[in-house]
Amino acid sequence: MVQDFTSVEEFSQILQDLPVPDASARAAAEARNAQLTKPPGALGRLEDLAIWYCGWRGDARARITAPQVIVFAGNHGVTAQGVSAFPAEVTAQMVANFETGGAAINQLSRCFGAQMSVQALQLEAPTADFTKGPAMNEDAFVAALRAGWEAVDPAADLLVVGEMGIGNTTCAAAISLALYGGEATEWTGRGTGVEGAALAHKAGVVARGVAANPSSHGNGLEALRCLGGREIAAMAGAMVRARTCRIPVILDGFICTAAAACLEHSSAGALDHVVAGHASAEAAHGRLLDRLGMTPLLSLQMRLGEASGGALAIGILQGALACHSGMATFDEAGVSDG
């Protein structure tokens, strides 16, 4: 199996030859689950999550002890079109906030015992305005994919990726439109606070961007290159690296899910190691999760990005594995099993 890449073609080859779960560990986890001191199925989705996780980790009694959170930041030429309520300088200001520990994701990472890092990707050099052509050339795209790939700690046992990038809900909307079609307005949401006429304008920018990049239509990696940004490509690169390391991934919100959709569109099953952490209040997120057949773990009206919804869901997975791997069986506990 190819374990590294220096071109889009090599990255694409990795995507076509991804590892699969350990069937025997998964079967052993299923057998264990059936013996735990609870009525069958009474832990609901926690049981499915635990079995899924054990399969990926190759351990029928796995636990989560080393979660990793990575926030990728990028700037976007499309902000010149006036698509955000915040100025682009906020991206760098928030990176500084991540670095000094003041952001929501710092608190959530600490709360659930996750190692957290931020990767600022050439903030001084925004991607090109995609209403005028591709956001990235191939070299810039590969560099962004590689930034994500290299940021993953192979010793982590769970990965949450997130982003910061003023303007990037516009990118996510454009990617979604390029991959799934429909109307630009269906995929365009308020982001950090765009409403009314500004929202209609944003949808127009999305439509123009997709029209200006015909190679992105129905093509996951081209959509990621032409309509994404460095932080979006980096999230995709990190998800694929995690797959090669058998590290399960929790998605954050709309932008993160758009990055994931590019992978699934390029290689069916590429997200088998991925679970949706939450349903964002950004309306298009639910639509995108539906297309991917994913049911989010949480639905708390969050719409912050920066990996926050995914990080909050770490606790759900930790709880699921704590139950699965820590509970007594009926035999061990001397409990009658009905």
Add this chain to the structure above:
Amino acid sequence: MVQDFTSVEEFSQILQDLPVPDASARAAAEARNAQLTKPPGALGRLEDLAIWYCGWRGDARARITAPQVIVFAGNHGVTAQGVSAFPAEVTAQMVANFETGGAAINQLSRCFGAQMSVQALQLEAPTADFTKGPAMNEDAFVAALRAGWEAVDPAADLLVVGEMGIGNTTCAAAISLALYGGEATEWTGRGTGVEGAALAHKAGVVARGVAANPSSHGNGLEALRCLGGREIAAMAGAMVRARTCRIPVILDGFICTAAAACLEHSSAGALDHVVAGHASAEAAHGRLLDRLGMTPLLSLQMRLGEASGGALAIGILQGALACHSGMATFDEAGVSDG
């Protein structure tokens, strides 16, 4: 304010004179929330939870450091009517499992740093079969309320209560029917695994129980005494004690919520310090939460009881308070606020 009770009348007096949140701490928490480095409202429900929690704790920058989980166990005379898929001996067997650390709730409590205890309430003396009259006389009822009251650690800063009691979804269904009316079948669910003809039989037992206890109709404390069990009354007693200590409470599933409903029915606003932890797969739970105007934090198809769904939600509240109390403000971080 009365701070203890030795009769139902005194308990009822406490219920009519409950403390309210600290308005100035709440206002200060709201003001702080508006200054945190995120777009307004971007943390969704986490923001509401944090402000609510800070109001109850009287601290605009509160954190959760001492959560408590209590599992109350009781046995039920109504099991003589054949309403459960498990034998009544399982209650005591599961109590032993809680005590040796083998149950789901042990793992979840540890996962979220909660102090956990189990209170077995006279398992050798089941409550009376409520199809033949009240489950408890006044003395037994007061003793059960007091067991819950006394189990709360006044130094805890969050409380989750749960239960174990073969047959107790039958009690919860009967309480719900007595308080809210409708058909017994609407409130009767599968519990630990009752289906088909056995489920129809269970609904019939529920209807007979309510018919046999006319004082329970539309009367919260009478429903709790006549149709509840020791563990259900104890959960209610613990919730009220938590209120007097300004300790916010997370509800578990259907049975726990039925206990809560008795309080709200007796004193509107009695659950202002309470949040619903999860939506159980027991269908009547959603119906009951609707009647109480509560939106659960989680919906993961769990139906185990023993405080498991509530305990899993501890992580959500911990995350909410970590963000609220740990994040930098726009001024502190030097971030432009749009």
